[in-house]
Amino acid sequence: MARRPDRADADVRPEPELRAAFEAADVADVSDRPLDRLVGAHDASHVRVVPRLVASARTTADVVAALRVARERGVPVTFRSGGTSLSGQAAGGGLLLDTRRGFRRVEVLEDGRSVRAQPGATLRAINARLARHGRVLGPDPASEIACTLGGVLANNSSGMACGTRHNAYATIASAVLVLASGTVIDTGAEEADRLLLAAEPAVHAGLLALRDELRADPAATATIRRQFAGKNTMGYGLNSFLDHDEPVRILEHLAIGSEGTLAFIAEATLRTVELHARASTGLAVLPSVVAAARAVPALAAAGAATVELLDATSLRVAQRAPRAPGWLRDLDVREHAALLVEVRAGDDAALAAAESALSDALAGIGAVRPVELTRAADERAALWHIRKGLYAAVAGAREPGTTALLEDIAVPLQRLGRTCVLLGDLLETHGYRDAVVFGHAKDGNLHFLLTERVDDADGAARLAAFTGGLVDLVLGEGGTLKAEHGTGRVMAPFVERQYGPYLTGVMWRVKRLLDPEGILNPGAVLSADPGAHLRDLKPFPALTDAAAPAGDCVECGYCEPSCPSRDLTLTPRARIVLRREIALARDRGDDALAADLELSERWSSVETCAADGMCAVACPVGIDTGEVVRRLRAERVGPVARAAGRLAADAWPALAAGASLAMSAAHALEPASAAATVALRRVLPHELVPRLDPGLPGGGRRRPRRADLAPAAVLLPSCTGQLVGPDGGHGGGDGAGDGRDGAGDGLPVAEAVLELARRAGVGLRTPERLDALCCGAPWRSKGHEDGARRVVDRTVAELLRASDDGALPVVVDASTCAAALASAAAGAAAGRGRALRVVDAVSWVAGHVLPHLAEPRRVAEVVLHPTCSDVKSGADLVTLAGALADTVTVPRDWGCCGFAGDRGLLHPELTASATAAEAAELADAEADAYCSTNRTCEIALTRATGRTYGHLLTLLELATRP
Template sequence: MSNAQLSQYPLQNQLHNKSTISANANLSSGAKTDDDSIALDFDYLAFEREAKVFLGDRIFSDYARRFAYGIDASCYRYIPKLVVWVKNEEEIARLYDLSQKYNIPLTFRASGTSLSGQACSDSVLVVANEFWKNIKIKFDDNADSSKAPTSIVCDCGVIGSDANAALKPYNRKIGPDPATINNALIGGIFSNNSSGMCCGVKQNSYQTIKSIRVILGDLRKTSKSSKNYGDDRGEKIKHNGNAIVLDTSDEARQGESLASFISAYPHIVKSLLDLREEILADKELCEMIKRKFAIKNTTGYALNALVDFSDIKDILNHIFIGAEGTLGFISRVEYECVQDYAHKACALLFYENLSLASEAVKILARNDSIVSAAEIMDYACLMSASSLDGMPSEISKVKSGNCAILVQLEEDCLEALEKNIATITSALSPIESLFGVKFSFDSAEQESWWKIRKALLPLSASSRPSGSTVITEDICFEIDSFAKGIQNTQELFAKHGYEGIIFGHALSGNVHFIITPLLKDKAEITRFGRFMEDLAKMVASLGGSTKAEHGTGRMVAPFVELEWGEKAYKINQKIKQIFDSRNLINPDVIITNDKNIHLKNLKPAAQGVLEDYLDACMECGFCEKICPSKHLTLTPRQRIALRREIKRLKSLKNKTNSQRRQYEELKKSYKYLGVQTCATCSMCATLCPLEIDTAKIALKLSPKWSKKYGGVSALLASSLSHNISLMTNLARHLTSLSNSLQELLTPQKMQNLTRKFYATIGTPILPITMPKPNEKKIRGQQWASKFLEDKCDNVEYASLASSGVSSEKLNGRLNGEVVYFTSCLNRIFAPKSNASSELESNITKIFDRPMQEVFESLCKKANFYLHYPQNIQHLCCGKAYKNHKEQSQNLAKNAYLALREASQNGRVPIVCDHSACSLELLKKIKEFEAQESANSDYLAPLRFYDLPAFVSECLLPHLEIVPLSQATKQNPPKVALYAPCGTRNLSVKSQKWEESIFSIAKACGADIIHDSQVKCCGFAGNKGFITPELNESALKYFGTNFLKSSNQSPLSHSDYIFDEAKMGFSSSSTCEIGLAQKSGFEWRHIIYLADICAK
């Protein structure tokens, strides 16, 4: 948000300007804990002051956000002095200048999923994520865009899976495939030389890189003479301040090309080529480099770039791979595309022990030309995944010591794949497996197996003892040493008293393991240090890699020389010196003088302080990309980490002054950062392998604050919850008043005015797209009578009417019946009367009707009998009173009893017309039914539907649907769809609430546009009125497509994908307010579309 926007939200503005704690609190055992001023030679205040000029509100100095934004997936806890969200290359260049001016180090970070501490900082953390999302697909000059692309250009902030999604229509993908590909960003994948399950060393970044764009520091400082800088030989290099842009692509702009770089910095080129000659002159060193990079290796810099290539372009393209942001800022990467095979087959092979599995691995490795992956998992891994969906029945039969290998084969031709399966099955036959060799072609089954494998780290870490630290190691051996390496690792576990979990990419000889030590005192840290030293020596003795794919980071920086030897280590040091002579770019990563750096600033033990449902979180970051507040305040893992730290500080019996100040500031800041800007949508649980629902924090804390600070709120809640009819009538009148004022002042002026009121007295902010009041008087008996009149002759109707409405007497005349629970929100709001003028008048009339009339119309067309529960005007699901538990529970109970009666104890299905309320009702119904069952009062379960699901499953088969083009008598505009977060909740996944919205639109022949990235709009019921910045931030990029084709240049934000849409459909009236404000056109419930097309 801009500073102007920020000022509209006083709570956020106040928080942003706080800087009461400027300390770096080293929180691990033995680290400083009472350092509140940091006596350093660096002037961070001056740095911040100058940086604010061009960064505005994207530089953070308040302690709460410095702590939260400093979190990553590693075992380290560093708290930056400043955190910066960078927007473009110019800002990077200016930060370089400030770094050199004040001698302040910079650390570049992408998504924070790395595990070795390479993205941690106690100085200035520079985050390149939100604003770096452009993708460009390139084709051969002579090929059209229907052919297979040759390469893909990605900004550093593109998620790896998004790059693959862009390439999927062409059966292509990027080479690297780390387990974190759904979260890791291209900048991190490239800078760590991440590989993964299938790519091995054949299709990693090193093998598939085509060009890079990198922002370098002031390289002129490294030369004794500057007479050649920018001379007349060729192009002059383009500088942003003292920083340099180097673009090795064929499309490099003048002053940024490789030729410009060579001309301006011949000493850099010479230094690199001299290093190459030094290596080639030492045959033993040269052979060692080739041998060590024949397997996965991310220990140290890419020395193989100096052996494999003689052309300076190739050397520069490759030298930054795996450099972990220590040499420069990788702005953009161009990867060659690799084949994404159409046909895949997987087998889950179980073995008696790891020794037998290792023998199978050798066979698979000898056939690596037809085997794309072989993932080994020990007994502990299998147990951690055994309770999850999609696991085969064999897992329940495994015994201690057993293990499994997940094998994948892939081909473009099914016949070839089947032939390869026969070859592998035969080759494996000498190694006895527990349950045989069975390959599956079922993509859903394969996906479930791979989902478990990719989630093994957080799954395994979840079973750790409370307060322990998750240590993830990543070693690699030549295949012939693979079994020995695993055996030696297990012996080290026993020697140092650790219980480890082993898994990894067996086909590459790559072993991952997890240990969870309680690093609560110096003795424990010393024990861990001895283990790491023994591990490094063991791996080096077998010619392996102490880091295969997770990056050197801080974890093995002290052991780079041990693994590589003195001569190779000096080459590493020289590479660092060439590009960062002042050691200001990510210091202590890869190259360090501190031999104990891996033991410092470990995440502190916080034993027994955090709620059980949160304690399993290891801060992996899988949840972050889906969170609606990720660009505003915090993500789920940051909320959990901040709460963990608050609880840890609170638990300390003898707090220092610094700890006391930290505790007070974190607790105060958490109200806005952790609670008020949490949408409580639970979308984080859908991506978390452990299904941790961070929304529970806000749901738990909000009522406490409401009770403590909101006496008036509690009184109103108590009064209004006893008279829902009064509440809805009052809300209608206020909605009508707001409409009138908007007409008088204009919607924008009215919104600005209410923002001022909100800032002073806390009244709601009025959206520009405020709906109109719903004037419909719901009379269930009246509608039923009209229904009977339409279906019966006069005599029969009179008889039925006199005996009361009885749907059973219409048996044979009906296709079905339904109880309609219309939410209080939809009894208050109705769509505005401003449908597109391009539509026919009959369509406009449908759009202008209240939702209840539209659903009544659909039911009549489908010959379904509809009736409302008794006293519907007094019913509410209770969600509106979520901060007042007693009132919420009472309302939910009343609704449940009314629905049980109206549905004749579950005989008649029930629908609700607001997805968020549907979710709330469903949860409460299950809760009350469980209570009844426990009391032996068994009643048949209620049959409950969200409205789109009911229409899709029950009404559509009985409706005559005409295509939208026919219904509108013209070529209709494209239809925008959005499935609210309530339809995506894990608890309704099997009921396909989300899919039903799309199935209705498809049945209507609609040309659908939807944004697959936004999973929650952030309106969050009332938060759209009292915390509108959450909705604005969640929808900031709604409808933005960052994908470019080869003829679009330069890279920039693409066109708005909803430009051609004139109507939008969803299933939540509050969400539709925010969607309309963002998109510029009205949104309605999906049943409006169904009624348009139903004859």
């Protein structure tokens, strides 16, 4: 492949003198390491700009200090939070200031009618706090799982139902702004305009002058009104000068959508909208995209909250989706198009009325088959998966080495059909035959996704020609080149084409007024470089090593909020980005840089990854970065360590006797095991000292008591549950030892399961060679695949014997071990021509035991920490816990605890970081019990919160004792 001739390889040499200047100002986490800078060069866009430094800001004072040094040194500053922006506005070549690790405070006001939040909080986190009040933020971007409020404000984000009535510009009530000068302005303060005048008289006067100048120009006023009548995120929001009188209000609204080029928004108060908890959804297929576009006004008038358009290519992609309805898979779509419609309401009666009105409208639009509206959650989810899965399906199926580019435009609704046809022709002309076109039809807002080899001269030329044609097309139809993704770097050269020289000149005057030294995110929104959109395009090298399964990653960042190491080292996206940067360095022949990155990767990526798989749940293309890390670990296991892993698998019964699982596994599997053991003993908390059965010589796994009943299942006690038994009320905290905080008087989990089964009249059998059995996770997590296969094969053989060749299910008392065994055993059992059913004890007890037990003694409140395996399997722990308590609380800031087998022992800082938010939320909690479904998770939460966590089934056993 020919490399772009205008593409310069980044200089990642450290700049210690510059780093020291920011460190001296107490700017946090300042780094000039190649790893941090190259990872920071990537966001969800197709732009890659390598910063000179990266740092973190957690308070407004941090931002002020960073800006002071930046002005003194002439270093540009770009703010980064969720990194889900698609137009390159979160990339910068100076100081990349990350606000995601701080600025997360959320305060619900006026019973939910408004909310005050900081820019590091994700939309999902804010909406979770508003949900109990029946309210929600107005902006509803598809990336709400990962995007932060800072990005939503900076980009004036909208979404599927938001439109322009409920976006950030329309719902902002006040903001705390940090100007480039370092001045902090609280627009919600009493006499805020007077304070602005006193602090920044030139800014105040300049905004007044621009306001009066624009209002005195009828042509300019008319153009601004037309440009902002619909969705439009090109350039600055000049409508601020027409909509607001006071300079402080103009400033407040100019900051919205300014992409960090005018001010930093340190806090904002927004008005919220009603959360419509009821919804009904349907998919209408029409003969053509023009027919679909013509139907939109009638559906909007009938009250449709969303009308999503899918072109024929989108439908053909959707037909391949596993959850697509059968009728859609069988439909010959050819030139068809579809409209995904939904109505929402607060109660069933209102929803019925909305359904009736929409059904009447749907009957008259000429759909190729009758449209059925459904309220069923699974059916609605399947329909929305068709729409939301388009990006993942197309981007994930792209050729290796190509970049996915997702663009958006908007045109007047009456020109939507014509624009779709013209856009399709343009894509075809330039060879983008697999591109999909979809979007928010009610707003005339189209998205289209194409793939290109941007690091290739021919591909870059084709993209340039297509972009020029796109600009002509959209502006010729009276539209906007950016509807909701922001101008960024990729459309900055075309602002003047859309607004003309005068209004673009006004935007430059606004920029110079508020940022006279040009340090705030230069290159975004406005650019004097006509070719800026073709520079710094992100290459996607093919990954051919252990990271190959991550090749489909589009770097969207959806995985990041769920990662337990996100505030400590790297996120899943960053781990994949790092592998790509290593591949790029190798391709360029820069072996020294590649070696440096690989050395840094050992700790930052491989060692501190919990490998919990939660990233795959959030990932739109289903990438399990934890599995990638396990493969990397396996690649790095040398022959001596591999032999030690096999020996440990063969000697597992002896190793298990007399030592805890964590200590045994760490000692057996780690090179330099003596040093590792010493280090572990220094950090090992007392609650991890194994509770061994004194009746067994040398200790060992305790065989649960048998019940003299015909067996309905085989019970496999997990290693952790047996070797690291119940805490007995010694987990620390104010309530330690009183039995209130957990299950301090409870039995080991396996014995609790047996006792519950006995009371219900259900028999259980335990395997004969219990000490020799394990799910294999301790080996697999370290990359010892040979050892994992040995121990799993032995375990499966024994479980097949115990279960009468798979006739009985195998019940495992730890959810994480159950998930690991179910996955590992499937292949091993199939190789023997058998099938083995593995279920976790909580699900089995809920279905087969709980209905036959006496009514449990209830408590007022139980705090529940689901394990990652529970979340991935969809286990309904809340229902079981609800049998024990009037209130079941799953913390809003729940997340993976990061213990991850031995990670919590080897790297306790990982667990501390992963549990910090959940622990902070529970600081003032006064629940009757705290529980989970896996012993290591219980240990992690006990350590983090000071409350004693026990197993949910141990709590159930206590609550049903006669």
